[in-house]
Amino acid sequence: xxxxxxxxxxxxxxxxxxxxxxxxxxxxxxxxxxxxxxxxxxxxxxxxxxxxxxxxxxxxxxxxxxxxxxxxxxxxxxxxxxxxxxxxxxxxxxxxxxxxxxxxxxxxxxxxxxxxxxxxxxxxxxxxxxxxxxxxxxxxxxxxxxxxxxxxxxxxxxxxxxxxxxxxxxxxxxxxxxxxxxxxxxxxxxxxxxxxxxxxxxxxxxxxxxxxxxxxxxxxxxxxxxxxxxxxxxx
Ligand code: ADP
Numbered sequence: 001x002x003x004x005x006x007x008x009x010x011x012x013x014x015x016x017x018x019x020x021x022x023x024x025x026x027x028x029x030x031x032x033x034x035x036x037x038x039x040x041x042x043x044x045x046x047x048x049x050x051x052x053x054x055x056x057x058x059x060x061x062x063x064x065x066x067x068x069x070x071x072x073x074x075x076x077x078x079x080x081x082x083x084x085x086x087x088x089x090x091x092x093x094x095x096x097x098x099x100x101x102x103x104x105x106x107x108x109x110x111x112x113x114x115x116x117x118x119x120x121x122x123x124x125x126x127x128x129x130x131x132x133x134x135x136x137x138x139x140x141x142x143x144x145x146x147x148x149x150x151x152x153x154x155x156x157x158x159x160x161x162x163x164x165x166x167x168x169x170x171x172x173x174x175x176x177x178x179x180x181x182x183x184x185x186x187x188x189x190x191x192x193x194x195x196x197x198x199x200x201x202x203x204x205x206x207x208x209x210x211x212x213x214x215x216x217x218x219x220x221x222x223x224x225x226x227x228x229x230x231x232x233x234x235x
């Protein structure tokens with residue numbers, strides 16, 4: 001379970017009030033207009049930005065004051081997830097040991113994570129010699145070797161073609177269930193995440209609106225900001 005209780009974040013003229021609750025095993029799509037604060041929300045959870053008020057609770061523990069590296073939180077971006085000079089295997093191993101000195105148990109863990117995302121046969125390749133989708137799978141495999149409870153994805157698949165995006169979404173959903181993660185995925189393609197998401201969190205006008213089911217969100221926009229947002233995106 002992931003919660004943000006009574007949160008407030010401000011930076012210059014930008015302000016965001018945040019209350020949020022996500023269950024373990026749940027894939028939540030984070031939607032909203034550009035500049036609304038979607039990336040900011042993820043950065044707050046990861047610990048790269050700090051709220052002036054409020055608490056972040058993961059499985060009953062307040063992690064608000066923990067530095068990013070100590071939080072049970074992993075973040076996957078659209079780019080920059082892999083180091084080009086390392087093999088896929090080494091890129092995943094980094095999640096366990098920055099010096100790449102792994103014991104046998106850790107090595108097996110890396111092998112298993114690569115196999116889980118379908119990259120077992122490509123383990124010794126460099127990122128430049130695999131596809132964009134496969135590079136994103138490396139980032140997911142790295143999440144699997146870490147003791148993560150919260151998975152944050154900031155438009156991770158935007159550069160992939162639509163079919164591949166659906167494959168990756170399905171994989172993220174499976175991993176979310178298997179690992180009982182609370183997963184937040186920022187997307188600019190609301191129609192594409194509609195089927196995969198368990199809930200939708202909408203951000204606009206300095207607020208994080210309470211989570212809704214995708215059906216409720218798309219069927220009857222509860223407020224003007226959602227209607228305006230959906231009106232601008234293809235349904
Ligand atoms: P979204 O992800 O929904 O597009 P962001 O979280 O990136 O929105 O941005 C929220 C607000 O913070 C916007 O007003 C944006 O202009 C501002 N902002 C984002 N990044 C920075 C930054 N590095 N420095 C200053 N302001 C920023």
